[in-house]
Amino acid sequence: MQLSSILNPRAIRVIGAMTSKKRLFQELGDMAESVHGLPAAKTVEALMERETLGPTGVGHGIALPHARLAAADALCGIFLRIEKPMDFGAVDHQPVDLVFALFAPPTAGVEHLKALALVSRTLRDSALCAKLRANDDPAVLHAILTETPATAAA
Numbered sequence: 001m002q003l004s005s006i007l008n009p010r011a012i013r014v015i016g017a018m019t020s021k022k023r024l025f026q027e028l029g030d031m032a033e034s035v036h037g038l039p040a041a042k043t044v045e046a047l048m049e050r051e052t053l054g055p056t057g058v059g060h061g062i063a064l065p066h067a068r069l070a071a072a073d074a075l076c077g078i079f080l081r082i083e084k085p086m087d088f089g090a091v092d093h094q095p096v097d098l099v100f101a102l103f104a105p106p107t108a109g110v111e112h113l114k115a116l117a118l119v120s121r122t123l124r125d126s127a128l129c130a131k132l133r134a135n136d137d138p139a140v141l142h143a144i145l146t147e148t149p150a151t152a153a154a
Helices: 021-036 040-051 110-123 126-133 138-146
Strands: 007-015 057-059 066-068 076-086 096-104
Touching: 007 021, 007 138, 021 040, 021 076, 021 096, 040 066, 040 096, 066 110, 076 138, 096 110, 096 126, 110 126, 126 138
Parallel strands: 007 076, 066 096
Antiparallel strands: 076 096
16 A cells, blocks of 8 residues: 555645644545545544544644545545644644544445554654655645655555
């Protein structure tokens, strides 16, 4: 599995600021609908429900919100870079500025876990994250995320 199979170039955005986790999830829902055809309201609901199980802010300014959706027919992702880091309730209590949301069909099972592991492993690379934080162009961000050797394993 490679990130290029999960991350559509149109599913990447740089935004100035986000006022709350709920507003962030609404932005992700809107993008999921426009890029992947997933219903925005159900996407937001699923992300909020998953977040009640525990924070998806994994530390070092990174959040990996994810959800299973009946409307999803394949694994898909959305990447956001937030210019003004926001409070996300991350495990290390640091604000978040890199968000990779992952959506999977209910039947994805192991594939969903492999995709989460791939995204997590990719964003654990501090040099890669520095490149992401230094760029505003969605095309460049897509290239950084999908052309890294870390995405080859999974």
